[in-house]
Amino acid sequence: MDKNVITLAHGMGGTKMQSLINDLILKHLSNPVIDRLEDSAVLPRLKGSPVFTTDSFVVSPLFFPGSDIGRLAVCGTVNDLAAMAAKPLYITTAFIIEEGFLTADLERILVSIKKAADEAGVIVAAGDTKVVERGKADGIFINTSGLGVAPEKSRVSSSAARPGNAVIISGNIGDHEIAILQAREKMGIETGLKSDCAPLYSMIEPLIRRGTGIRVMRDATRGGLGAVLNEIAAASGVNIRLNQEDIPVDKGVKAVCGLLGFDPLFLANEGKMLIICEAKEAKRAVKLLKGSKYGKKAAVIGKVEAKSSKPLVTIDTEAGGERIVFMPEGGQLPRIC
Amino acid sequence: MDKNVITLAHGMGGTKMQSLINDLILKHLSNPVIDRLEDSAVLPRLKGSPVFTTDSFVVSPLFFPGSDIGRLAVCGTVNDLAAMAAKPLYITTAFIIEEGFLTADLERILVSIKKAADEAGVIVAAGDTKVVERGKADGIFINTSGLGVAPEKSRVSSSAARPGNAVIISGNIGDHEIAILQAREKMGIETGLKSDCAPLYSMIEPLIRRGTGIRVMRDATRGGLGAVLNEIAAASGVNIRLNQEDIPVDKGVKAVCGLLGFDPLFLANEGKMLIICEAKEAKRAVKLLKGSKYGKKAAVIGKVEAKSSKPLVTIDTEAGGERIVFMPEGGQLPRIC
Numbered sequence: 188m189d190k191n192v193i194t195l196a197h198g199m200g201g202t203k204m205q206s207l208i209n210d211l212i213l214k215h216l217s218n219p220v221i222d223r224l225e226d227s228a229v230l231p232r233l234k235g236s237p238v239f240t241t242d243s244f245v246v247s248p249l250f251f252p253g254s255d256i257g258r259l260a261v262c263g264t265v266n267d268l269a270a271m272a273a274k275p276l277y278i279t280t281a282f283i284i285e286e287g288f289l290t291a292d293l294e295r296i297l298v299s300i301k302k303a304a305d306e307a308g309v310i311v312a313a314g315d316t317k318v319v320e321r322g323k324a325d326g327i328f329i330n331t332s333g334l335g336v337a338p339e340k341s342r343v344s345s346s347a348a349r350p351g352n353a354v355i356i357s358g359n360i361g362d363h364e365i366a367i368l369q370a371r372e373k374m375g376i377e378t379g380l381k382s383d384c385a386p387l388y389s390m391i392e393p394l395i396r397r398g399t400g401i402r403v404m405r406d407a408t409r410g411g412l413g414a415v416l417n418e419i420a421a422a423s424g425v426n427i428r429l430n431q432e433d434i435p436v437d438k439g440v441k442a443v444c445g446l447l448g449f450d451p452l453f454l455a456n457e458g459k460m461l462i463i464c465e466a467k468e469a470k471r472a473v474k475l476l477k478g479s480k481y482g483k484k485a486a487v488i489g490k491v492e493a494k495s496s497k498p499l500v501t502i503d504t505e506a507g508g509e510r511i512v513f514m515p516e517g518g519q520l521p522r523i524c
Numbered sequence: 525m526d527k528n529v530i531t532l533a534h535g536m537g538g539t540k541m542q543s544l545i546n547d548l549i550l551k552h553l554s555n556p557v558i559d560r561l562e563d564s565a566v567l568p569r570l571k572g573s574p575v576f577t578t579d580s581f582v583v584s585p586l587f588f589p590g591s592d593i594g595r596l597a598v599c600g601t602v603n604d605l606a607a608m609a610a611k612p613l614y615i616t617t618a619f620i621i622e623e624g625f626l627t628a629d630l631e632r633i634l635v636s637i638k639k640a641a642d643e644a645g646v647i648v649a650a651g652d653t654k655v656v657e658r659g660k661a662d663g664i665f666i667n668t669s670g671l672g673v674a675p676e677k678s679r680v681s682s683s684a685a686r687p688g689n690a691v692i693i694s695g696n697i698g699d700h701e702i703a704i705l706q707a708r709e710k711m712g713i714e715t716g717l718k719s720d721c722a723p724l725y726s727m728i729e730p731l732i733r734r735g736t737g738i739r740v741m742r743d744a745t746r747g748g749l750g751a752v753l754n755e756i757a758a759a760s761g762v763n764i765r766l767n768q769e770d771i772p773v774d775k776g777v778k779a780v781c782g783l784l785g786f787d788p789l790f791l792a793n794e795g796k797m798l799i800i801c802e803a804k805e806a807k808r809a810v811k812l813l814k815g816s817k818y819g820k821k822a823a824v825i826g827k828v829e830a831k832s833s834k835p836l837v838t839i840d841t842e843a844g845g846e847r848i849v850f851m852p853e854g855g856q857l858p859r860i861c
Contacts, residue, residue, distance in 0.1 A: 410537025
């Protein structure tokens with residue numbers, strides 16, 4: 188049996204699986220919780236409301252400029268916790284691996300998971316590994332679930348946007364999806380773009396702690412800012428109006444979008460938080476975001492308008508017009524996360 | 525676009541995905557927590573230690589005698605919580621679906637998840653759906669993560685077996701793996717066997733509540749009783765000795781094992797708990813198990829022997845000999861869970 192690749196026996200509960208877990212997975216993800224190797228992880232009491240989430244990651248390719256499926260799997264899940272104002276504490280990692288997957292690639296992914304988990308301040312509390320036959324998966328799929336804790340008074344919710352609130356984005360939109368696209372295809376444009384994949388709790392923690400009147404937070408992933416804003420408008424029963432020239436977009440993203448007819452509003456991000464807060468706090472919130480590593484280009488990009496029974500998202504375009512930002516039918520590319 | 529199958533757009537964050545979630549997934553899994561559709565689920569405070577686990581399910585075929593991937597995904601995860609003496613409270617469900625998967629099959633799986641979750645007393649708190657291209661997965665893979673709560677004084681652990689303790693199994697071993705095998709291949713033996721897939725917390729709750737001196741509990745899935753006992757022997761530093769004639773095995777399982785040279789000790793179970801408890805409590809524990817729907821054939825099957833620096837699991841065979849139950853290298857069949 189080739190030690191350089193993952194085989195079906197590595198997922199079958201015997202010595203081969205033990206060796207995969209002990210010699211490779213725990214080599215990188217070891218900590219006092221997971222090392223117990225019990226059927227589940229018993230954790231210390233939480234001081235607040237538990238916040239629970241899950242996400243599977245099927246991104247293709249597995250390695251792309253600026254990140255990889257391992258970092259993505261950590262960030263995607265901790266950001267879903269952060270969006271509910273929850274401090275991420277624990278994650279689980281579950282791997283579905285295609286027979287023949289290179290052990291070296293698995294190790295590279297484990298290193299990346301560990302690094303991202305450390306940056307995010309979370310402990311990998313439990314895991315699982317399954318192996319399927321060649322041709323029955325695509326390299327590796329990763330599920331991460333997350334457990335965090337929110338202050339019991341937190342009322343952050345997609346349904347909490349109110350007329351007059353300010354709409355803030357924490358930085359450039361579209362970098363992740365265009366980085367994935369460029370990793371897939373040569374397009375004759377050299378943008379040097381990297382995925383924005385990043386864990387965002389430390390960026391928003393000062394806003395939560397200092398009470399900047401946050402009403403809504405959303406991690407603008409699949410479907411991009413456009414889909415997320417439509418969901419918020421519908422959940423809150425309000426119109427939302429954006430100002431295009433205030434929305435930060437990298438010039439490389441603009442160039443690729445121009446070439447392919449993509450709209451940056453619908454491109455996936457993996458390191459951007461959309462925040463809706465009370466208007467009087469918006470300046471202070473943006474200043475706090477700008478003080479963080481991942482929030483340097485934070486900006487107010489619009490506002491919440493009137494209550495509406497037919498909620499709409501609109502945008503004042505750079506050309507001087509106004510158009511409706513419709514909910515897209517699907518995204519622009521499959522498997523970007 | 526064919527409404528009868530899942531397409532890539534159903535995983536891409538727009539109206540197609542909203543329709544899949546609202547018209548199909550929430551039709552079956554709706555509850556006040558998941559219906560909020562926020563980035564993560566904010567839950568009420570837990571009264572005890574949080575217990576967290578994850579498992580992915582890649583079983584093939586998806587539907588098999590007695591169960592299906594939906595029920596399996598719920599039971600596998602709630603049983604991992606139960607094995608730490610934790611009451612299962614919440615699960616997440618994450619689907620990775622192959623493009624072209626029948627919507628009717630997804631609905632059948634959702635109905636099964638809902639039924640099993642209700643039986644197990646857990647709420648589906650959060651979910652995720654990804655779709656990959658045809659040929660990049662195998663129908664559907666499901667990850668479930670679980671959150672439960674354990675009494676803070678609980679010391680159940682694989683490392684807690686002590687010399688003199690009794691070894692108990694809650695019923696027949698091997699039914700699940702042989703049911704899967706029979707769903708895959710015609711073998712000329714009609715056993716009528718069904719998977720034992722079941723949620724086990726309600727079976728063990730009386731033992732926990734009444735203080736039956738439980739030291740170890742393990743859900744004997746991949747690798748079967750043989751692998752789990754070897755893990756416990758190693759973690760506790762003890763020898764374990766089984767008595768073959770006390771181990772309950774269905775005659776159909778015996779027949780198939782005889783035909784194929786399988787050993788029931790290494791067959792996966794999805795509704796059996798291995799329990800190690802103080803010897804003086806063993807009779808009472810078995811009686812309590814027998815009083816439950818899934819514990820009718822519970823039996824004491826062996827005992828924990830001396831402390832050992834080279835822990836061994838042995839079995840007194842029906843033929844009158846004694847042999848070592850070695851840790852298997854892998855399981856006997858791939859993709860049984």
